[in-house]
Amino acid sequence: MESVISVKNVWLRYGSRHDWILREINLAVYEGEWVTIVGGNGSGKSTLVRLFNGLLKPSLGDVTVYGKTTSDVRNLMTIRQHVGMVFQNADNQIVGVTVQEDTIFGLYNIGVAQEQAEHRCRDVLQRLGLYEIKDHPPHLLSGGEKQKLAIAGVLAMEPKVIVFDECTSMLDSKSAKEVHKIMSDLHNCGFTIIQVTNEIEEIFTADRLVVMRKGTIRFDGTPREAVDNPAVFKDSALPPLFSVRIHNLLYASRNLHLPTAIERELADPLWKFV
Numbered sequence: 001m002e003s004v005i006s007v008k009n010v011w012l013r014y015g016s017r018h019d020w021i022l023r024e025i026n027l028a029v030y031e032g033e034w035v036t037i038v039g040g041n042g043s044g045k046s047t048l049v050r051l052f053n054g055l056l057k058p059s060l061g062d063v064t065v066y067g068k069t070t071s072d073v074r075n076l077m078t079i080r081q082h083v084g085m086v087f088q089n090a091d092n093q094i095v096g097v098t099v100q101e102d103t104i105f106g107l108y109n110i111g112v113a114q115e116q117a118e119h120r121c122r123d124v125l126q127r128l129g130l131y132e133i134k135d136h137p138p139h140l141l142s143g144g145e146k147q148k149l150a151i152a153g154v155l156a157m158e159p160k161v162i163v164f165d166e167c168t169s170m171l172d173s174k175s176a177k178e179v180h181k182i183m184s185d186l187h188n189c190g191f192t193i194i195q196v197t198n199e200i201e202e203i204f205t206a207d208r209l210v211v212m213r214k215g216t217i218r219f220d221g222t223p224r225e226a227v228d229n230p231a232v233f234k235d236s237a238l239p240p241l242f243s244v245r246i247h248n249l250l251y252a253s254r255n256l257h258l259p260t261a262i263e264r265e266l267a268d269p270l271w272k273f274v
């Protein structure tokens with residue numbers, strides 16, 4: 001199968017620093033996959049995903065998107081149309097004075113004609129439930145609505161891959177769930193989803209989990225394989241799954257004498273906690 005994004009032997013250091021931030025990274029992302037990237041603070045997750053649309057270039061190695069290298073500036077416009085990015089702080093992505101203007105901005109920038117741009121804009125605003133507030137100024141929106149607006153701007157560009165870099169981390173839990181549901185819906189519609197998160201409970205919607213540590217990929221497999229192997233998350237600075245924490249608590253308090261069946265249920269890291 002042809003990969004959508006291919007990262008080959010990539011090393012990266014920032015100009016101002018001498019240490020390697022990414023070391024010998026090899027990764028292929030395939031059409032329609034949902035890949036979730038986790039890892040401790042400073043492990044290189046955001047740096048890695050910024051390679052995927054050429055925001056950053058590798059110091060060594062190569063990154064290709066649909067076969068085109070990000071190191072050739074002539075490819076960047078096409079690559080950035082294929083790979084959209086949604087960041088943690090939606091405020092940094094908002095440029096328009098109304099919801100509609102903000103969504104349509106990128107389309108005018110790449111020369112889409114007015115009628116087509118308005119049509120695409122209406123479609124994505126309706127899809128994300130923002131059409132009713134299309135004339136509102138973005139600064140009056142809630143955090144969740146702002147993040148949806150950032151997604152609208154990306155979706156209007158009709159990308160094939162969408163990277164969500166910790167985009168739920170500044171939201172309350174209700175808005176975070178709504179944004180996560182949007183990711184699921186987009187994945188079900190065939191988009192390739194790449195998500196960076198520090199929310200360990202969010203990993204189970206992914207097809208693949210990549211765990212980073214100190215600029216390297218420590219694990220690349222299914223979420224189930226990861227939670228079955230406690231060593232995967234060791235030193236990752238991620239909090240253990242809520243279900244694992246409960247289990248550990250119960251294990252430490254054996255005098256509770258809870259029925260074995262419940263204890264066995266809680267021992268399963270895939271225990272569905274809502």
Ligand SMILES: Nc1ncnc2c1ncn2[C@@H]1O[C@H](COP(=O)(O)OP(=O)(O)OP(=O)(O)O)[C@@H](O)[C@H]1O
Pocket residue numbers: 014016017021039040041042043044045046047048198
């Ligand atoms: N523009 C930059 N210039 C110099 N160093 C940087 C720059 N951006 C990030 N770094 C450094 O690179 C390392 C990796 O940062 P990165 O943001 O990729 O990690 P992360 O895993 O996404 O962390 P977090 O979970 O805290 O967001 C950190 O030590 C960080 O300080």
